Amino acid sequence: MKNSKLKKVKKPLTIEQQINRRTFISFGTFTVLSGVAYGGWSWLKNSPKEIRTATAGAKAPLRRALNKTELFFRNFFSNNHLVKTYPKERAAKVVRYNSGIGLKSMIDVEDWQLQVKKQSGEVLNITLDQIKALPKTELIFDFKCVEGWNQISHWGGVKFSDFITHFNLTDQAKLDYVGLATPDKKYYVGIDMPSAMHPQTLLAYEMNDKPLIPKHGEPLRLIIPVKYGIKNLKRIGSMAFSNQRPPDYWAEKGYDYYSGL
Ligand SMILES: Nc1nc2c(c(=O)[nH]1)N[C@H]1C(S)=C(S)[C@@H](COP(=O)(O)O)O[C@H]1N2
Numbered sequence: 001m002k003n004s005k006l007k008k009v010k011k012p013l014t015i016e017q018q019i020n021r022r023t024f025i026s027f028g029t030f031t032v033l034s035g036v037a038y039g040g041w042s043w044l045k046n047s048p049k050e051i052r053t054a055t056a057g058a059k060a061p062l063r064r065a066l067n068k069t070e071l072f073f074r075n076f077f078s079n080n081h082l083v084k085t086y087p088k089e090r091a092a093k094v095v096r097y098n099s100g101i102g103l104k105s106m107i108d109v110e111d112w113q114l115q116v117k118k119q120s121g122e123v124l125n126i127t128l129d130q131i132k133a134l135p136k137t138e139l140i141f142d143f144k145c146v147e148g149w150n151q152i153s154h155w156g157g158v159k160f161s162d163f164i165t166h167f168n169l170t171d172q173a174k175l176d177y178v179g180l181a182t183p184d185k186k187y188y189v190g191i192d193m194p195s196a197m198h199p200q201t202l203l204a205y206e207m208n209d210k211p212l213i214p215k216h217g218e219p220l221r222l223i224i225p226v227k228y229g230i231k232n233l234k235r236i237g238s239m240a241f242s243n244q245r246p247p248d249y250w251a252e253k254g255y256d257y258y259s260g261l
């Protein structure tokens with residue numbers, strides 16, 4: 001009889017050994033993943049701040065990510081895509097007031113004029129009556145602030161795009177951006193032109209069917225429902241057109257320039 005080869009039989013692991021093995025694997029995985037997370041975090045933490053342009057204050061890689069996200073979302077932006085609207089009854093009667101940068105100085109509403117600066121340097125001065133003479137558009141939508149609140153509110157005014165057509169600014173609207181500022185220049189925003197020309201973007205002079213009150217931006221404010229509240233500048237004093245990002249109050253403090261919804 002041949003020597004039967006003795007097959008080496010693998011002894012099954014005891015329960016205790018199995019537990020030890022799993023503990024080892026989980027703990028090892030945890031350690032490796034923590035290392036990766038810590039590495040990523042400290043890389044971001046030690047990365048340089050962005051170079052101050054229209055935006056500032058954020059880490060350079062974070063800003064790159066925000067700008068990439070903007071490009072991604074801009075591809076989907078469409079003037080046919082409308083923000084959800086609501087019936088009038090749903091609009092808040094007591095409208096929340098957020099902040100009043102650029103609203104502190106006194107202005108004479110009777111004397112107020114909107115200063116429109118063309119890229120050529122030419123300036124138009126437009127009165128509130130001229131603006132009110134245009135067709136009025138109403139909008140009831142859910143206003144959203146980056147600070148975490150939202151509220152359905154009701155606005156009336158002229159469509160930004162109607163304003164552009166009426167005042168022969170069509171060539172200006174071919175530029176990439178429009179910048180808006182309060183009369184004292186203490187609050188200012190930059191808006192990409194597709195968002196400004198969106199059919200629901202308003203130069204609003206009414207809230208709840210009444211003229212705007214000072215804290216909500218008397219006599220004229222921007223209502224741009226495709227953006228967060230920060231871009232909805234109250235008390236517009238001037239408007240300018242350019243191909244460069246106009247200065248933007250919150251973007252200079254680290255917030256996303258685009259701030260789209
Ligand atoms: N001039 C000016 N406009 C402004 C602001 C501001 O401080 N000053 N705050 C913005 C922010 S962060 C928000 S959420 C909305 C709030 O508008 P409301 O106070 O009419 O609710 O206004 C925006 N427009």
Ligand SMILES: [Mo]
Pocket residue numbers: 098144145146147229230
């Ligand atoms: Mo806000």
